[in-house]
Amino acid sequence: MTIPKRKQLGFNPAKIDDTPRGTVILAEPQSAHQRFLQGIPQETKVLLRISDANTLLNRSETASTYYGDETTVITTTTVQDKYLSELTWERELELIKEFEPDYHIPCDYPVYKHDKEDQRRGHVRNCLEGTLWVGQHLSDVKTRIIPLVKGETPSERGLCYRVFDEINAEYVAVYGTQYFLSGKGFSPLLETLQAIASEASHLKIMLIGLQSPRLLEQAPPQVVAAAGQRWIRQVQLRDVPLSNSHRLFGEMDCAITDSLSEGQAPLSMWTGSAEVTA
Numbered sequence: 001m002t003i004p005k006r007k008q009l010g011f012n013p014a015k016i017d018d019t020p021r022g023t024v025i026l027a028e029p030q031s032a033h034q035r036f037l038q039g040i041p042q043e044t045k046v047l048l049r050i051s052d053a054n055t056l057l058n059r060s061e062t063a064s065t066y067y068g069d070e071t072t073v074i075t076t077t078t079v080q081d082k083y084l085s086e087l088t089w090e091r092e093l094e095l096i097k098e099f100e101p102d103y104h105i106p107c108d109y110p111v112y113k114h115d116k117e118d119q120r121r122g123h124v125r126n127c128l129e130g131t132l133w134v135g136q137h138l139s140d141v142k143t144r145i146i147p148l149v150k151g152e153t154p155s156e157r158g159l160c161y162r163v164f165d166e167i168n169a170e171y172v173a174v175y176g177t178q179y180f181l182s183g184k185g186f187s188p189l190l191e192t193l194q195a196i197a198s199e200a201s202h203l204k205i206m207l208i209g210l211q212s213p214r215l216l217e218q219a220p221p222q223v224v225a226a227a228g229q230r231w232i233r234q235v236q237l238r239d240v241p242l243s244n245s246h247r248l249f250g251e252m253d254c255a256i257t258d259s260l261s262e263g264q265a266p267l268s269m270w271t272g273s274a275e276v277t278a
Helices: 031-038 050-058 063-067 081-086 089-099 117-137 154-167 177-181 186-199 230-234 242-261
Strands: 022-026 045-049 072-076 103-105 171-175 204-208 223-228
Touching: 022 242, 031 242, 045 050, 050 072, 050 089, 063 072, 072 089, 089 117, 117 154, 154 186, 171 186, 177 186, 186 204, 223 242, 230 242
Parallel strands: 022 045, 022 223, 045 072, 072 103, 171 204, 204 223
Antiparallel strands: none
């Protein structure tokens, strides 16, 4: 993969000073989710799988018509591997241009520790090349790109950092859900987050798949947003009146925000001589 030079690119990365922070709701296009979201008094940030964006487009909906102009909508390709294997860059671009989200997390490719090194590295490169391709074709629209950090080793993640530097991307996403689906749990995810904090301390991270304030407090301060579906259980969706659910969400939102701003381990714990500069 040839690393592009910034002057050769038209690119629209998420700007560090105007990016989603705190609680991000991973929502689905179903009536219970929609009723809940419509009644939240505070500004809402919604993460939507690209497969669900496709579903809404089939209903003639866009990000703004379905969620409203006051909601920040982020689409993501962190979906099931089978769907990913059938999703071309061209189709992904078409969906995003039609749906018009505020942000998009492009071109995920599966990267697992048990895969052979050459396969992992190839998938990291594919993710980066796809991100560059999709991003360049979205440079003239409102949707901003949030690239994924991929890789199981410093060398693999280093490919990401080099590209991020050239496209001036400082706000990124880390997909943590797979750590819990595989049964590995929080400890290896925390190790990955600590490694990223050490290797590229300037990056700000949206973490997908973890919203436990107790665990988020242990993450490095580079983690500034937490996306997931913990909110469904926390607000007792469908089990209590909506007014109660909204109150419970407010409490959850405050707890997550506090854990990301006050309770996290200091930056100095994760940074130092190991930082990657390539």
